[in-house]
Amino acid sequence: MKLHSVTLHHIKMTLKTPFVNSLETVNDRELIIVEAIDTDGYVGFGEGVAFTSPWYTEETLETSWHMLKDFMIPTLKAQVLPHPSDVEHLLKGIRRNPMAKYAIEGAIWDLYAKREGISLAEALGGTAKRIKAGVAVGASEPEVMLNEISKRIEEGYERIKVKIKPSQDLSLIRAIRKSHPSIDLMADANSAYTLNDIERLKELDQYGLLMIEQPLAADDIVDHALLQKELETPVCLDESIASYDDARRALSLSSCRIINIKPGRVGGLSVSKKIHDLCASQNIPVWCGGMLESGIGRAHNIALSSLPNFTIPGDVSASSRYWERDIILPEVIVENGSIAVPDGSGIGFELNRKELERVTLAKEIR
Ligand SMILES: O=C(O)CCC(=O)c1ccccc1C(=O)O
Ligand SMILES: [Mg+2]
Structure with a gap:
């Protein structure tokens, strides 16, 4: 495989409704779509999932664009690429910037699978034909959240995640449990707590949550280990x-009992697979997180979720969860609580070029 050119598309998609968590309100989702073309004319797509401001991690859309354009694409264009799993090593000289790395590496995985005439899921070693769909419900007034939860359950989702923070946690979970005593329910705090909140967090144990996601600071696997010792509810790290x-370090410290894998957050599909394998070897279940992706990123998440240790439904939901219209065809749909893993080559969805152009703000060919 040799790259001929890479086009970066800066797109802006309007969310059906704003997505709110303890740190940020997202109204419009800006993303980078990476279109990689090789010297034989095969095309692969990847997605840069950094936000426009550094609230979730330090990367932003602009920093990803810079890393891709000025460092990653030139490095990868300069050589023959034996296999997508080599990209991680080829980009080792560029520190961090995992979302930018995943954006180009994901496109190369899609390109590779298309060259081989196999699905991305198969290329990654996935086996599931369908994956269970979960859905995230953003923070809002409790009545609004309860209504949305009922709607999502009617749509077939079998695992509901809600955003929590200290000013809206126990009463919210209690109210949800009253209406839905046995639904698979979990809570994501996006680091809204500290160890001073330990008694409050212990109270959550009585509601039978599947897990609590990222209660403490992003850079503190030591405090998470102390917290996990005190909680019956599994801690999941994002x-x-x-x-x-x-x-590896979080597992050796027992900082969590579950890991949320987002390929953008960890630097690519190859790293995601390695984390998946490590967790499998230690009986730690994993699930695929979401980043308010367009259909391109969603397609990658579906393929990744077909690996066998993705035993918990992820934040992989239908295109219509966030978008009036997606940029892929067909769109991702949820039927009977699950999503089909496509068996066409590569990501298994076509780019809706007309829709991509409609949402494009800028484009650059390297
Ligand atoms: O439905 C989704 O795409 C995931 C929603 C979500 O929780 C989320 C969305 C954007 C950034 C971070 C997170 C998170 O998991 O913390
Ligand atoms: Mg999270």
Whole structure:
């Protein structure tokens, strides 16, 4: 495989409704779509999932664009690429910037699978034909959240995640449990707590949550280990796991019992697979997180979720969860609580070029 050119598309998609968590309100989702073309004319797509401001991690859309344009694309264009799993090593000289790395590495995985005439899921070693769909419900007034939860359950979602913070946690979870005593329910705090809140967090144990996601600071796997010792509810780490080594260290400290894998957060599909394998070897279940992706990123998440240790439904939901119209065809749909893993080559969805152009703000060919 040899790259001929890479086009970066800066897009802006309007969310059906703003997505609110303890740190940020997202109204419009700006993303980078990476279109990589090789010298034989095969095309692969990847997605840069950094936000426009550094609230979730330090990367932004602009920093990703810079890293891709000035460092990553030139490095990868300069050589023959034996296999997508080599990209991680080829980009080792560029520190961090995992979302930018994933954006180009994901496109190369899609390109590779298309060259081989196999699905991305198969290329990654995935086996599931369908994956269970979960959905995240953003923070809002409790009545609004309860209504949305009922709607999502009617739509077939079998695992609901809600955003919590100290000013809206126990009463919210209690109210949800009253209406839905046995639904698979979990809470994501996006680091809204500290160890001073330990008694409050212990109270959550009585509601049978599947897990609590990222209660403490992004950079604190030590405090998470102390917290996990005190809680019956499994702790799941999201922001704290930005690399394979972070996962290895978190498991050796018992900082969590579950890991949320987002390929953008950890630097690519190859790293995601390695974390998946490490967790499998230690009986730690994983699930695929979401980043308010367009259909391109969603397609990658579906393929990744077909690996066998993705035993918990992720934040992988239908295109219509966030978008009036997606940039892929067909769109991702949820049927009977699950999503089909496509068996066409590569990501298994076509780019809706007309829709991509409609949402494009800027484009650059390297
Ligand atoms: O539905 C989704 O795409 C995931 C929603 C979500 O929780 C989220 C969305 C954007 C950034 C971070 C997170 C998170 O998991 O913390
Ligand atoms: Mg999270």
